[in-house]
């Protein structure tokens with residue numbers, strides 16, 4: 322990945338990005354269980370307390386395995402898409418059994434009981450990490466919305482809206498990575514009935530998807546003109562998620 326160093330105020334980076342506690346470690350966002358070896362260079366890292374750094378591991382492993390097991394339609398280490406998840410399922414027999422028990426077949430259709438609180442916990446943590454890393458924005462409170470859905474379940478219009486980075490005209494936090502990634506385009510908006518009423522508007526380009534690892538993990542983090550903060554995440558081109566804070 323391209324390395325972009327922030328040069329914003331250090332004082333806002335002196336607390337765990339997840340809980341605000343005393344920092345003791347640096348946490349990878351996304352965590353490595355969601356990626357395959359060899360890992361990309363320059364993985365995003367954020368300051369975290371040791372409790373948060375280790376506290377999400379079980380849920381992250383659950384989500385990584387769930388995404389593969391659902392894609393394979395079965396909790397079989399030999400049939401899941403990722404070799405790494407196959408290894409984990411062989412070693413973590415309790416988790417494998419849990420996922421096997423979560424599988425149901427009705428009229429030939431396979432479905433899984435999903436522990437959605439754990440999935441939400443992981444996606445919210447990831448979104449907080451991306452907001453901190455990209456935008457220098459701390460969002461420790463509850464978001465107004467968390468949406469999680471398989472990418473394939475989105476209708477075409479919803480899919481297009483999800484994939485398209487929102488256009489913004491306010492600048493991100495000065496010095497943040499998002500600020501450095503952006504470029505500014507000047508567009509002229511004209512009223513069709515009266516071309517003399519043209520309005521010059523500055524649009525910021527650069528709030529775009531960041532590919533951490535192809536087919537494995539990508540995200541987009543953007544602060545909208547309305548003040549809302551939006552983070553979108555796609556795991557394994559299978560599960561997509563959007564988190565919105567006021």
Ligand SMILES: [Zn+2]
Nearest residue numbers: 337340370373
């Ligand atoms: Zn913490």
